Amino acid sequence: MKKVFYVSLLLAMTTLCSCKFAGKIAGKAASQLADTTEEATKMDEAATYESIQDAISKLDSKWKVFGIRIRNEGTDNLCQNTFGWCNVHLIDADNQQIYQGILPEVGSPSTSNERVTYDEIPPIDFTAEGAMKNIEACKALIPAEYKFLNLQDYVVTFDKREKRMETEVTINVQEIGKEKIEANGVTEEVYDSLHFTVNPDGSVSCRELD
Structure with missing residues (x-):
């Protein structure tokens, strides 16, 4: 099912937003963690994932x-490829859980209640190199008749049943030559979403277009 890319330039300008956070993180001062550059980075750029690492x-x-969620800036229908924010799920030995933003600024923690325990969680193995390898593998699976628009989100979650981390990536694309629809004098750009899963062996699977 195709989705509306944007309604108009005016809408794009008025709905553009950037998620900001403030506060302390897991007992450390924000100044220790919020070492970010003012220049925006892209969702498919190594610098973004190096900052997160x-x-x-x-x-x-x-x-x-x-758990890690890396999200693009702005609303879904703007299809921006600019990095927006990164949040993490954390758990301590007492099984206290929190959900917290760590970039572009450090956010105040909120409580979380996922059905996991500290002992069953493996050490996180997140690297910029690994993330970029996954992203490039996802891009390679984009059908030839489609073009890349943006990487919407990069999500790492704990699969309780498999006892391992799972990575999922969402990429928005446009079908070449069919980027727009027109009806009754109104033209809209449209896009589709591709959903990828990184398999345990490092290969990537792509679900059907929405």
Whole structure:
């Protein structure tokens, strides 16, 4: 099912937003973690994932990371490829769980209640190199008749049943030559979403277009 890319330039300008956070993270001062550049990076750019890897490495060691969500800036229908924010799920040895933003600024923690325990969570293995390898593998599976628009989100979650981390990537694309629809004098650009899963052996699977 095709989705509306944008309604008009005016709508794009008025709905553009950037998610910001403030506060402390897992017992460490925000100044220790919020070492970000003012220049925006792309969702498919190594610098984005290098910053995230660095921020995760600075988290208080009492916490295990069992979830990461990296999201683009703006609303879905704008299809922007600019990095927006990164949030993490954390758990400590007492099974206290929190959900917290770590980039572009550090956010105040909120409680979380996922059905997991500290002991079953493996050490997080998130690297910029690994993330970029996954992203390039996903891009390689985009059908030839479609063009890349943006990477919407990159999500790492703990699969309780399989006892391992799972990575999923969403990429928005446009069918070449069919980027627009027109009806009654109104023209809209449209897009489709591709959903990818990184398999345990490192290969990538793509679900059908929405």
